[in-house]
Amino acid sequence: MPLHLEVVTAERVVFSDDVDMVVATGLEGALGILPKHAPLMAVLDVGPLKYRKGNQEDEIAIGGGFMEVLNDRVTVLADTAERSEEIDIARAEEAQQRAQRLLAERPSAETRAAMDLALRRAQVRLKVARRRRRTGQPIP
Incomplete structure (x- = not known):
């Protein structure tokens, strides 16, 4: 059962897809999210947001924001966000x-x-x- 990851800024949806794992940079360190994770709300620091889909990994540069994990859904409300290929x-x-x-x-x-x-x-x-x-x- 995959996670649905959605990364949004005030301007646009940066990423929306099913993934197998998410690792975000929280204010107190790295946060690893797998399917069936407990509900969570976290403040994000400036840092990479990594995700894995199958055997491939990629990252999104996050400029701070918030992350909510609920029902195998990870929603990131980012101050700024850029996919690696956009930078x-x-x-x-x-x-x-x-x-x-x-x-x-x-x-x-x-x-x-x-x-x-x-x-x-x-x-x-x-x-x-x-x-x-x-x-x-x-x-x-």
Whole structure:
């Protein structure tokens, strides 16, 4: 019995399909979800959301949000989310460099927090995109 995974942002449905397993990055660590998991509500941190379908795995870069697990259904309401094949590596590298440059300028605490978040999001996007290109696994 598979899980139905749905990842949505305010703008769009990023992913919706049946999968065998989900691993998300929660505020307190990794959360592994298999079929028949107990109901759960969790706050997600910036990080990869991994899923397996058959013998193939893929990832979605998540920029924070919430996850609900209920009745073999995993719903992720993400602040930002990009499938690995959607990520523009050059753009993510530029975002990373821009955040690093601004952090080096000793910004105010408020600006520093925003730049820290931007840097973490860029790093996750790069990690997810590069892993896909390295493995070359096509996932429908």
